[in-house]
Amino acid sequence: MINELLKNFSNENPSNLLKAVLNDTAKTLSQKFKTDIYIFIHEPPRNLIKLFGVSKNCDVVEKFKIYFSDNKGLYENLLNKKIATITIEKFEELQCLNIESLYLIPIVLNNSLIGVFAVSKELNESEIKKFYDETESYGIILKLTMEFLVLEETRNRLEYIEEITDLFENILDENKLVKKISDTIKNMLHAQGVLFWKTEGNKLILKEFSGFSDGDITKNILDDFHSLEGLCKKNRNPFLVVGKSRFENFDIPLKTEVLSALYAPIIIDNIDYGVISVYNREEGFGFRPYKHFDTFDLSSLRNITRRLGLALSRIYLYDKLKDEIEKLITLKKNHENLIKVQREHLDKLNSLHKISQAVRSTFDKNNAIKIMLMGLTSVRGLKFNRALYLERDRLKGVLVPKIWVGPSDDEDVNAIWKEANKRALKYGDIVQYLREEAIQLPSNNKLTQTVKNKLIVYKGQTILERAVTKKHIIHVVPQMIKLKNDELRYLHEIIKYEEFVIIPITGKWETKGIVIADNKFTGKEITAVDIEILRLFQDSIGLSIETIENYGELKEKTKSLEEQKNLIDFYRRFNENILQNLALAVIVIDRKGKILEWNKKAELFFDKTREQIVGESTEILKEKLGVDVINSIESVFFTREEMKMPKYIINHGNNERVFDIQLAPLWNRDLDVIEGVIVTFDDVTENYKMEREIAKREKLAAIGEMTARVAHEIKNPLTIIGGFVNRMMKKLDQPEKIKQYSQIIMDELSHLESIVSEILEFSRGSKIPTFEIVNINKMIDDILIMYQDFFYQKNLELQFEKMFDKIEVKCDRSRIKQVLINLIKNAIEATNEKNYIHIKTGIENDFVFFQIENNGSPIPQDEQNKIFSPFFTTKVQGTGLGLPICKKIIEEEHKGKLYLVKSDEQSTIFRFELPLN
Numbered sequence: 006m007i008n009e010l011l012k013n014f015s016n017e018n019p020s021n022l023l024k025a026v027l028n029d030t031a032k033t034l035s036q037k038f039k040t041d042i043y044i045f046i047h048e049p050p051r052n053l054i055k056l057f058g059v060s061k062n063c064d065v066v067e068k069f070k071i072y073f074s075d076n077k078g079l080y081e082n083l084l085n086k087k088i089a090t091i092t093i094e095k096f097e098e099l100q101c102l103n104i105e106s107l108y109l110i111p112i113v114l115n116n117s118l119i120g121v122f123a124v125s126k127e128l129n130e131s132e133i134k135k136f137y138d139e140t141e142s143y144g145i146i147l148k149l150t151m152e153f154l155v156l157e158e159t160r161n162r163l164e165y166i167e168e169i170t171d172l173f174e175n176i177l178d179e180n181k182l183v184k185k186i187s188d189t190i191k192n193m194l195h196a197q198g199v200l201f202w203k204t205e206g207n208k209l210i211l212k213e214f215s216g217f218s219d220g221d222i223t224k225n226i227l228d229d230f231h232s233l234e235g236l237c238k239k240n241r242n243p244f245l246v247v248g249k250s251r252f253e254n255f256d257i258p259l260k261t262e263v264l265s266a267l268y269a270p271i272i273i274d275n276i277d278y279g280v281i282s283v284y285n286r287e288e289g290f291g292f293r294p295y296k297h298f299d300t301f302d303l304s305s306l307r308n309i310t311r312r313l314g315l316a317l318s319r320i321y322l323y324d325k326l327k328d329e330i331e332k333l334i335t336l337k338k339n340h341e342n343l344i345k346v347q348r349e350h351l352d353k354l355n356s357l358h359k360i361s362q363a364v365r366s367t368f369d370k371n372n373a374i375k376i377m378l379m380g381l382t383s384v385r386g387l388k389f390n391r392a393l394y395l396e397r398d399r400l401k402g403v404l405v406p407k408i409w410v411g412p413s414d415d416e417d418v419n420a421i422w423k424e425a426n427k428r429a430l431k432y433g434d435i436v437q438y439l440r441e442e443a444i445q446l447p448s449n450n451k452l453t454q455t456v457k458n459k460l461i462v463y464k465g466q467t468i469l470e471r472a473v474t475k476k477h478i479i480h481v482v483p484q485m486i487k488l489k490n491d492e493l494r495y496l497h498e499i500i501k502y503e504e505f506v507i508i509p510i511t512g513k514w515e516t517k518g519i520v521i522a523d524n525k526f527t528g529k530e531i532t533a534v535d536i537e538i539l540r541l542f543q544d545s546i547g548l549s550i551e552t553i554e555n556y557g558e559l560k561e562k563t564k565s566l567e568e569q570k571n572l573i574d575f576y577r578r579f580n581e582n583i584l585q586n587l588a589l590a591v592i593v594i595d596r597k598g599k600i601l602e603w604n605k606k607a608e609l610f611f612d613k614t615r616e617q618i619v620g621e622s623t624e625i626l627k628e629k630l631g632v633d634v635i636n637s638i639e640s641v642f643f644t645r646e647e648m649k650m651p652k653y654i655i656n657h658g659n660n661e662r663v664f665d666i667q668l669a670p671l672w673n674r675d676l677d678v679i680e681g682v683i684v685t686f687d688d689v690t691e692n693y694k695m696e697r698e699i700a701k702r703e704k705l706a707a708i709g710e711m712t713a714r715v716a717h718e719i720k721n722p723l724t725i726i727g728g729f730v731n732r733m734m735k736k737l738d739q740p741e742k743i744k745q746y747s748q749i750i751m752d753e754l755s756h757l758e759s760i761v762s763e764i765l766e767f768s769r770g771s772k773i774p775t776f777e778i779v780n781i782n783k784m785i786d787d788i789l790i791m792y793q794d795f796f797y798q799k800n801l802e803l804q805f806e807k808m809f810d811k812i813e814v815k816c817d818r819s820r821i822k823q824v825l826i827n828l829i830k831n832a833i834e835a836t837n838e839k840n841y842i843h844i845k846t847g848i849e850n851d852f853v854f855f856q857i858e859n860n861g862s863p864i865p866q867d868e869q870n871k872i873f874s875p876f877f878t879t880k881v882q883g884t885g886l887g888l889p890i891c892k893k894i895i896e897e898e899h900k901g902k903l904y905l906v907k908s909d910e911q912s913t914i915f916r917f918e919l920p921l922n
Contacts, residue, residue: 027058035060043123083111112144165193173316187215197285204277224258232256234280243269243307247297265297269310273318356386361545363439370553378410379442389522396518402464409452466492472507479507512551590686598623641682663693774817774898799838808847824891835861852918864908
């Protein structure tokens with residue numbers, strides 16, 4: 006039966022074959038059992054059975070489905086070979102059959118539900134047994150038919166694969182191949198459509214599509230993050246997506262509803278090329294118990310995309326090979342021409358070597374210039390027609406024509422040219438030829454006479470200045486003459502030809518002159534290779550001419566050096582005498598700690614002769630000089646700066662000697678390195694003793710002055726106290742007077758106590774401060790409130806400028822407050838009515854600063870350097886210890902600085918600084 010069906014349906018769709026087999030089976034069974042027969046096929050993925058064959062004509066085939074999910078226990082009963090019954094009332098599709106119920110008889114093979122036979126009448130047990138016996142073979146036929154249809158689809162798939170192989174082998178155009186492959190994939194996988202995306206950076210661009218129209222496509226560009234195509238590109242693996250809900254969170258580039266899709270990357274030589282996406286498998290092609298794509302489709306697509314990558318790689322390689330072959334053909338032609346040109350250039354390079362050799366063989370500059378020009382114009386040289394040498398005058402900024410070699414316009418050029426070439430070619434040794442021709446060449450030939458007494462200014466002329474100062478070879482062509490006519494007009498009038506080359510003749514440091522060469526008579530073009538050869542010519546000849554000049558200068562300098570050597574010997578002996586007769590002891594020590602020099606005074610100071618010391622290590626001096634001096638010598642090598650050690654005491658025998666020691670680096674300025682240390686010893690023992698004696702006397706004088714000052718300061722209050730005590734004795738009967746006098750006496754005692762306190766404060770040693778974190782702005786604000794009445798009384802303008810609202814510093818609160826009060830009080834006292842006081846605080850270079858400025862009367866210039874001296878004051882009353890005590894607090898106790906910034910007609914400024922750390 007199957008064979009007959011295969012013959013009848015060999016050209017039909019395989020699904021039509023299945024329907025034909027099932028319809029024929031249903032009709033046969035209907036005749037035997039005298040009832041309508043319905044045959045269902047089980048579709049496991051969709052969990053249903055679907056009607057495929059009927060014994061009578063009915064349009065519900067492939068439309069009617071029974072879902073197991075809607076009929077609880079139906080699948081288990083059928084799998085266990087139990088007959089089930091369904092009521093037709095539930096299914097509107099079967100109303101046309103005019104039956105009440107269907108009895109389902111399962112087809113089970115190898116514990117797998119294949120399908121169901123359904124009858125329209127209930128069968129008894131014997132009929133059921135007979136039905137099972139009769140339909141067992143039909144079940145096997147049904148399974149075989151389904152397997153055959155799967156094989157048939159596989160065969161059809163292989164035919165497409167073979168067709169694709171032919172496309173890969175025969176199409177060498179990328180776009181055409183992609184179009185054909187897209188169409189073939191659509192047909193092979195029975196897809197609704199295929200999209201081909203090409204990678205461009207992190208985007209996918211739609212390049213080709215099959216099965217869809219332009220109106221079906223909603224997006225032509227996709228990114229890597231929101232599309233399944235992008236996901237496929239990133240993961241570089243093909244995948245299958247089934248189910249409408251699986252597409253909801255991604256950008257779908259189609260208007261069509263997508264139920265299933267395939268995605269596969271195309272990779273060429275490990276580089277992402279693109280992605281192929283296949284959408285919605287169409288029904289009616291082959292047999293499947295489900296409509297969507299499956300893993301077999303995915304495997305087929307993956308195989309195609311891999312082969313497509315190889316095919317595209319082959320196309321790229323083919324195109325590249327084709328281009329390379331075309332290039333090789335072109336290169337072959339160019340190579341042949343290049344060999345010809347290179348032979349000529351090799352000859353020129355060889356000639357260049359000979360010209361350089363000929364120039365180096367003479368020590369006469371003029372002759373060397375002639376050889377150079379002959380080499381440029383000779384047929385055995387560089388074969389230019391003419392060559393003009395212009396010498397550079399640096400001071401005037403001009404070029405002076407010296408000699409011009411070549412035929413002149415009024416000569417028979419051809420005859421002269423032929424004769425010169427004939428003579429040159431016959432000559433065996435080109436070096437000797439150039440030397441002899443140069444000697445015979447008159448310095449004032451016809452060409453040279455045409456440029457005699459002419460000067461060419463190069464400064465301010467862009468082209469010539471570039472050649473002379475930048476040392477660039479300039480190739481002048483007719484177009485350049487038109488564009489730069491103003492600059493080249495004078496030179497063009499001399500040369501009288503539109504193409505020439507300007508060659509600077511350069512030494513190591515500067516340009517000696519320039520050569521202008523042309524091909525006026527042959528008209529031969531000056532090529533880029535000619536320019537490269539001239540660059541070699543420029544370097545070689547320039548250095549040779551510079552060497553000749555240097556040789557002459559060297560002879561003069563040698564004579565001068567002899568004279569200078571004698572003078573240097575004289576100065577050396579003179580310097581030696583100075584060193585040995587200095588009143589200072591001088592020791593020179595090298596980097597290794599060896600003594601290089603030891604003068605006469607050093608011998609006397611240290612009782613060591615020069616012969617004993619020079620070459621010895623400084624360790625020998627450690628006992629005499631002490632460790633401090635030796636360590637200081639070593640530190641000079643690191644600091645690279647001078648160091649002074651004043652009043653340094655050295656035990657000299659049984660006596661102490663005092664030296665001012667100075668250590669200075671011995672520089673080699675050419676190499677910028679320190680080669681040693683120069684140590685000088687100045688014996689200041691007598692001066693030291695004298696200074697100590699003077700200091701002692703000054704101290705005694707200061708004590709006397711302080712005593713007189715203290716006596717004077719104390720005398721006034723004591724006199725007042727004594728006077729009022731006498732008055733009190735006379736007014737004992739007047740209590741009011743005694744009370745008044747007592748108050749005056751108490752005030753004077755308080756004044757006397759403050760004087761004694763200031764003197765004690767100054768005379769005692771520095772107090773150990775108690776440090777704490779202090780907001781100096783807050784402290785100043787508090788002090789200003791204390792003196793608010795004084796500001797109002799004098800009508801003073803107060804300005805407090807803060808760099809920061811809060812400035813904290815670690816200090817002794819009470820001592821710094823004492824300094825602030827003193828400075829603010831002094832400023833108030835120094836100002837007149839309607840003047841101003843300007844206070845400023847801030848942080849600079851890791852220091853907190855306080856600055857107070859007033860525009861009162863300035864401190865006289867001759868008194869400014871005395872204001873911090875004890876007992877000096879410009880006030881009528883006062884001990885003169887306020888500022889000295891402030892300086893002591895800031896500088897000795899807090900390691901800061903207190904100083905007068907300025908005091909002039911404009912303003913007076915005091916400032917102190919406290920370290921932050």
